[in-house]
Amino acid sequence: MTPQTAAATELPAQYQPGEVETRRYERWAADGLFGVDPASDRPAYSIVIPPPNVTGSLHMGHALDHTMQDALIRRRRMQGYEALWMPGMDHAGIATQNVVERQLAEQDGKSRHDLGRDAFVRRVWQWKDEYGGRILGQMRRLGDSVDWSRERFTMDAGLSSAVGTIFKRLYDDGLIYRAERIINWCPRCLTALSDIEVEHSDDEGELVSIRYGEGDSAIVVATTRAETMLGDTAVAVHPEDARYAHLVGTEVELPFTGRRIPVVPDAHVDPSFGTGAVKVTPAHDPNDFEIGQRHDLPSITVLDEHGVITAHGPFEGLDRFEARPAIVAALREQGRIVAEKRPYVHAVGHCSRCNTTVEPRLSKQWFVKVEPLAKAAGDAVRDGRVAIHPPEQEKRYFAWVDNMHDWCISRQLWWGHRIPIWYGPAGEMVCVGPDEEPPSGEGWTQDADVLDTWFSSALWPFSTLGWPERTPELAKFYPTSVLVTGYDILFFWVVRMMMFGLYAMAGRQPFDQVVLHGLVRDQFGKKMSKSRGNVVDPLEWMDRFGADATRFTLARGVNPGADVAVSEEWAQGSRNFCNKLWNATRFALLNGATVAGPLPTELSTVDRWVLSRLHATVAEVDRLFEEYEFAKLCDTLYHFAWDDVCDWYLELSKPVLAAGGPAADATRRVLGEVLDVLLRLLHPVMPFVTDELWEALTGPGAGRSVMVAEWPTPDDARRDAAAENRIAVLQRIVTEVRRFRSDQGLKPGQKVAARLVFPADDAGVAAHEPLIRSLARLADAGDGFEPTASLTVADVEVALDTRGSIDVAAERARLEKDLTAARKERDGCAAKLGNEAFLAKAPEPVVGKIRGRLAAAEADIARLTDALEGLTGRG
RNA sequence: GGGCGCGUAGCUCAGCGGGAGAGCAUCCGCCUUACAAGCGGAGGGUCGCAGGUUCGAUCCCUGCCGCGCCCA
Numbered sequence: 001m002t003p004q005t006a007a008a009t010e011l012p013a014q015y016q017p018g019e020v021e022t023r024r025y026e027r028w029a030a031d032g033l034f035g036v037d038p039a040s041d042r043p044a045y046s047i048v049i050p051p052p053n054v055t056g057s058l059h060m061g062h063a064l065d066h067t068m069q070d071a072l073i074r075r076r077r078m079q080g081y082e083a084l085w086m087p088g089m090d091h092a093g094i095a096t097q098n099v100v101e102r103q104l105a106e107q108d109g110k111s112r113h114d115l116g117r118d119a120f121v122r123r124v125w126q127w128k129d130e131y132g133g134r135i136l137g138q139m140r141r142l143g144d145s146v147d148w149s150r151e152r153f154t155m156d157a158g159l160s161s162a163v164g165t166i167f168k169r170l171y172d173d174g175l176i177y178r179a180e181r182i183i184n185w186c187p188r189c190l191t192a193l194s195d196i197e198v199e200h201s202d203d204e205g206e207l208v209s210i211r212y213g214e215g216d217s218a219i220v221v222a223t224t225r226a227e228t229m230l231g232d233t234a235v236a237v238h239p240e241d242a243r244y245a246h247l248v249g250t251e252v253e254l255p256f257t258g259r260r261i262p263v264v265p266d267a268h269v270d271p272s273f274g275t276g277a278v279k280v281t282p283a284h285d286p287n288d289f290e291i292g293q294r295h296d297l298p299s300i301t302v303l304d305e306h307g308v309i310t311a312h313g314p315f316e317g318l319d320r321f322e323a324r325p326a327i328v329a330a331l332r333e334q335g336r337i338v339a340e341k342r343p344y345v346h347a348v349g350h351c352s353r354c355n356t357t358v359e360p361r362l363s364k365q366w367f368v369k370v371e372p373l374a375k376a377a378g379d380a381v382r383d384g385r386v387a388i389h390p391p392e393q394e395k396r397y398f399a400w401v402d403n404m405h406d407w408c409i410s411r412q413l414w415w416g417h418r419i420p421i422w423y424g425p426a427g428e429m430v431c432v433g434p435d436e437e438p439p440s441g442e443g444w445t446q447d448a449d450v451l452d453t454w455f456s457s458a459l460w461p462f463s464t465l466g467w468p469e470r471t472p473e474l475a476k477f478y479p480t481s482v483l484v485t486g487y488d489i490l491f492f493w494v495v496r497m498m499m500f501g502l503y504a505m506a507g508r509q510p511f512d513q514v515v516l517h518g519l520v521r522d523q524f525g526k527k528m529s530k531s532r533g534n535v536v537d538p539l540e541w542m543d544r545f546g547a548d549a550t551r552f553t554l555a556r557g558v559n560p561g562a563d564v565a566v567s568e569e570w571a572q573g574s575r576n577f578c579n580k581l582w583n584a585t586r587f588a589l590l591n592g593a594t595v596a597g598p599l600p601t602e603l604s605t606v607d608r609w610v611l612s613r614l615h616a617t618v619a620e621v622d623r624l625f626e627e628y629e630f631a632k633l634c635d636t637l638y639h640f641a642w643d644d645v646c647d648w649y650l651e652l653s654k655p656v657l658a659a660g661g662p663a664a665d666a667t668r669r670v671l672g673e674v675l676d677v678l679l680r681l682l683h684p685v686m687p688f689v690t691d692e693l694w695e696a697l698t699g700p701g702a703g704r705s706v707m708v709a710e711w712p713t714p715d716d717a718r719r720d721a722a723a724e725n726r727i728a729v730l731q732r733i734v735t736e737v738r739r740f741r742s743d744q745g746l747k748p749g750q751k752v753a754a755r756l757v758f759p760a761d762d763a764g765v766a767a768h769e770p771l772i773r774s775l776a777r778l779a780d781a782g783d784g785f786e787p788t789a790s791l792t793v794a795d796v797e798v799a800l801d802t803r804g805s806i807d808v809a810a811e812r813a814r815l816e817k818d819l820t821a822a823r824k825e826r827d828g829c830a831a832k833l834g835n836e837a838f839l840a841k842a843p844e845p846v847v848g849k850i851r852g853r854l855a856a857a858e859a860d861i862a863r864l865t866d867a868l869e870g871l872t873g874r875g
Numbered sequence: 876g877g878g879c880g881c882g883u884a885g886c887u888c889a890g891c892g893g894g895a896g897a898g899c900a901u902c903c904g905c906c907u908u909a910c911a912a913g914c915g916g917a918g919g920g921u922c923g924c925a926g927g928u929u930c931g932a933u934c935c936c937u938g939c940c941g942c943g944c945c946c947a
Contacts, residue, residue, distance in 0.1 A: 587909035
């Protein structure tokens, strides 16, 4: 096909997405359709993309997330909004450093320490330029209509300045502090982690009961971490535990070390767990750390940064997982092991980046004091300034913000925003703002750590718009309209962006709405994972089925609050739907459909019917978009396009178009109208095929695209209940005849002589007898017409002459089936109407409806009984 | 252990007080001049179990069983 207009006759019989998608995307970009103008008078609508990781590539989760955002943006753009979708990536501190360190080791056999900090960071930038951001090209394939001219990266100068600015502000406000605490430590990544970067799973470990001390003064503690006993500085029991009351205040000797440690009373101890006595290791357990604080216990660190035992005799140099059995064995030799349980299943934390078991570690780190920030974040939702969809997710949000721990923001990495704190020779500590000069002179050094990536990501909704500068973009597009992300990211993204947005922007929220979607799962509802081998690559789907089919499959699965199951079969179905649209448009163009001029004032019932259905669809889809009901709006469009338009309207139009004349002209215009509006409605979800077809239908032009066509608005004046009812009856008649034909085994091409009788014709269907005959393949009742069977729909009777070839047994089976259903219906209705309580208490409309159903059922029974009697003796 | 959610057709999911629905899959018949990536037709469900409220429960309430997720 040529890059020019696809004229009707040029459209191939099947839609080929590959070439169309590339060409369309390039054209949108060339025509500048993605960009926005902050100076425009149009109302603003804005979305910032949840920045993907610079090391990442597009997976199904992104594809879903982006499809939703793109659909929202495209609709608003068509509605005339200045619609900004902001693209970019985050620098993913740990992940990126890991990738580059691995590359360095493989290519040069060096560690980052061999290079030194500055050279290593330069190397990461080189890696980023060469390999980073693969996902950006993949977003183009998906059709993301982001404003590429505004692409941002969290390590850019501007965003780095934003990081420095907010750090200083928080520091000066006393909301950032440094403290020695137990933090989550990854012994492989060699850095601290925040609480949410730790994933808990129930793992098999062991529960060992160890006897400390001798004789009457002995006490037995239960632990899953025997190896940390070298750092114990107390044994704790519940203050009201009578079993140990006599031991509180005494001391026991700690094996191997000879240290004497006290037995302390602490309400934190659960008397029902294990023996009711626990070892206390303040340097290696967060709860023990708190017990230690309460009782003024020393903290003794016995594991180094790699998780290896330090000092302390025979166990020195052993990894924590080698030390555990070694220490248990040694204790057993001493007769101190009272009980052992394994496997003992308990929750264990793992590094979300490398899955290494996290080691609680006592160290000096930087923290954000979240209490006032989290309270503001909670209040913004509580008082309705920010709405969360679906609202059930609010509970999770509140549970989190109302119980948030201080946020550990320092990371022992080189790749990231270095903490802007300088330490002086005399113990001074100075926070240096982005526009300030660091203190000069002997002995001043900058803090070696960098900030958590999420610290910079939390600024994304305003740092990308130019903050801390007061830019036109910030004025126009902040607060952003909606944030779309998975519910699993609620705590990462939403909470942190809320905290920093409200803080930095004088109480103005970063977004008005939060839309949370589920996880993409496989066709059996199972989570996709490499180990399960059920991961589907969206790029492969785009290759095989097209980007539109991929997007439609995902969007059609989005029910608020639920996960999204997908499978190849459904992607195929979506591809088939693209092809259906393609061929419907092809048919229309081959038959002279047009969008020129106003709609004719004289319209047939069929034309009025389809326009009525069209505007019902417009209204429905519009409403569903507002409610983020993607599955339902996709379904509505699918059924309107396939059922109403393709199965019925196009078929009903064929005889009209074939006959020609003014009626055909009117239908050509209505056909053009229906497709024009339908393609516009579908465009946000299926941008490529709709653009290709819309141009073919409405003609080419510079800068013309369905992407910037007007979003349809529902027109109640086009709703026509009479026409809808009339066509509904017509459809039931046709369907009933087709059912008869199928039951009788008649060939689809075989015409059957029939006579149609319209006694009252309340619905006004009689005028459409030719259409009924056409769709049901009925011939005129000529001379010698002898009805051998009859069907009744509403008050219309269709008498058929099958010329003696009727299959009596099949017809009897059919009638008996209908009769059984009718009797069941009659009995059910009669039972209700025979119930005094029902008549007395049910509302009148309900009673009336049941009366009507009873009458209809009785009429059906009479008719079917007659028909069955007429059949006896024949065959 | 705490909290949230879910159990409806073979699969994935809608529906959430008055006639059990969709897509895909299945079965039957069709190359009907837009489309076989298609057309026409059909079968298939004591709506997890047990109680309760109600004239009426898949839908509301309680309990139980099973599953999932988050937090500790």
